[in-house]
Amino acid sequence: MKHLYKLLSVLLILYTLVYGMLGSVPRLDILNETIRNVYYHVPIWFAMIFMMTVSLYFSLKTLLNYNHLNDSKAFDASVIGFFFSIPGIATGSLWARYTWGTWWTFQDPKLNGVAVSILIYLAYFILRASVDDEQKRARLSAVYNIFAFVMMNVFIMVLPRITDSLHPGNGGNPAFGKYDLDNNMRMVFYPAVIGWVLFSYWLFELRNRLTLLKHEINE
């Protein structure tokens, strides 16, 4: 029973991989067939934000009552979230190449926001690496993680909506859901989101088990 969600995630992702390529999509100018990327690019970002939220949750728990388990969970979740940002950027960049005509553009606040979020989490990892004492490291990095999470959300959720953006749903552009995410696409998109989020949670559990085993060996 405990492992059901793992099976579910694999099935959902397989389903969206196949059906995402075969299903019918609306014909739109410029986007053409690249609209299928909505099944891969967007859910991966959902998974990343989900993992960062998990990391935030465990950081808060670490601050409220110190426990090395919570601390290691916060760290592992942020590592997995960071890991998801790489395919997120790769699929986004590929998509941008075929719709906006460039791999990367500084005109778009979401891209800048993502770049800064990556810097923020790199800084978080460096902070963790530079403190030796376990308790101190837990506290310092939890404080930074909470602060950074809020700033990251300001950057990728708030700022794009007030300035011009090339992304749908921001800066006056209509959101995908408004007119071109038809029912056929919804049947793939929502399962894809659930599938990737569950998959990220599975990865997180695996990594956390590894960390705990390493910790036990060191003890």
Next chain:
Amino acid sequence: MKELIKKEFLLEFRQRSTMGGVLVYIAGTIFTSVLCFKGKMDKPTWNALFWIITLFTSVSLSGKSFLKEVGGSALFNYIYYRPQQFIVSKVIYNMVFMLALSLITFCFYSFFVKNEVENTPLFLIVLTLASTGLAGSLSLMSAISAKAGGNFALMSILSFPVVLPLIIVAIKLSKQAVDGIEWAGVDTGLLWILGALNVLTLALSFLLFPYLWRE
């Protein structure tokens, strides 16, 4: 609380060398960057360069604001003050100091380059709000990096990404001040966001600092 703020200022004025050092730092940075641009700058460049200089000055300044709090004096503060008092005094001190420094930067900059600002009241408002926000987040970052061993590289790595949203909104607003947009045309939404960011960073520092306090 008042004593703490007073102590900060007293310490600063007793150590004239740091004050002088900061002034020379600002003058040197401005002079170098102006030479790099050969004095030819259009308005967006002027604006961007001003904020870059301000950002670097504030990071290097606030980076040392917790370095003194080690050993005996830290223990003394730990026993006599509450962490909230402590962070508020640090933030107020940093805020005043950063505002003063950004004004000095502005003067030097206008002297060496040219004063491009056409809507001065708006520019001063943005400067004040930005200094407050910077003081709020940089004080916390400085506390973290001081506890983590206190090297300057860590301070800049930690603080640049988290102050970027603030700086970007400030740059957008000050661009409007530089362009001399009339008050009716000023984007008040951005001003509200800048204010909200200030409240957010100050609240976060206030709430999170007590957890750094325990050693």
